[in-house]
Each structure stands twice: as structure tokens, then as C-alpha cells.
Amino acid sequence: MWFAHALTLSRIPLALGLWWLWGDPVWSAALVALAAVTDAADGRVARWVKRRGGTGPDIGGWLDPAVDKLFVAIVLAAIWTHSHDLAVIALVGARELVLVPLIAVYLVRHGPRGELRADVFGKIATVAQFIALCVIALAPGYALPAAGGAAVFGLAAAGHYVAKGVAARRPHDDPPLGRIARAGRDTPRS
DSSP, X not given: OHHHHHHHHTHHHHHHXXXXXTTOHHHHHHHHHHHHHHHHHHHHHHHHHHHTTOOSOOOHHHHHHHXXXXXXXXXXXXXXXXXXXXHHHXXXXXHXXXXXXXXXXXXXXXXXXXXXXXXXXXXXXXXXXXXXXXXXXXXXXXXXXXXXXXXXXXXXXXXXXXXXXXXXXXXXXXXXXXXXXXXXXXXXXX
């Protein structure tokens, strides 16, 4: 597992490198692409190690999303220092701006509930974010449309995760009509 975790953690120095190199289109896009590769590879490596009987701390379920959020925050801060384009920053970070406070409130109210796993909506939103960052680095004139695309996919993923969370809190084995039909049977009759 250590190699998968190292891949995940490698996004932190990549983000710091982006902080220093943002403005150089080729290096910025190359570091974003490398971060995307590590993001795609870390989960695959972890699953491969598990299938082969590997052991070690299985912390990827929380480490990967935490590092992803940190990566995005550092890169958006780098963009801010170079362009001060708040609209682009807000759009690229829209998913994090919605999900992080909601997850924090949920964890405070309900505590941890199993492992958080990315689904297809989250993965598409992450790809859209990486593409937007590459476009912003390589073609700043197209930053706003690229950031808007990342926002659309990011907010769709956030909405999907919220809907999944709400659905998970409902009892699945007791539909509302079943509760209504049984309500009279459970109360004593006079």
C-alpha cells in the first residue's frame, strides 16, 4: 500500500511546484498532467496490491480525497497570485466550495459512516478540473469557459453525492406507504 499512498502524496509537491512555475504554460500543464496521472494510478495500484494479498494501512479512502482538495486549493491560490481572476477560481473550485462545508457539517452531526468512495460523477468532475487547469495554463483566453465546464461537472457531482447521502439516511426497508399502512395496527384501539 505504501506505493499507492506515495503516489497520492506526490500531488502535494506537484502542487507546490505549480505554485512556483505557474505562468510557464508548458511546465504548468505538465505538472497538472502528472498530478492527473498520479490521481488515476493511486487507486489502481492500491487495488492491485490488495488482490495480490498486500497488507499495510488502508488509508486511501480518506487520504486521496483530502490530498485532492489540498492540491486544488494550492493550485487555485497559485492562479490567484498570478491572475487575481476570482471567477475562474470560484468556478474551478465550485465542487470543493459546496462539498467541503457539507461534509464537515455531516461529519459533525452524524460522525463518520463508512468509507467515502468516488463514483463515476466524481471521477468525471475530477477529469474536468484537470482539463480546466491545463487549459487555464496553456490558453488563458479560454480560462472562463474551461472553468465553467469544470463547475458544471463539479456541481453535478456534488449534487449527486448529496442525493446519495440523503438516500442513505432514509430507511430503505420501510417505504413511507408501508409506515402509513401499519400506523393503525401498532396503536392500541379503544
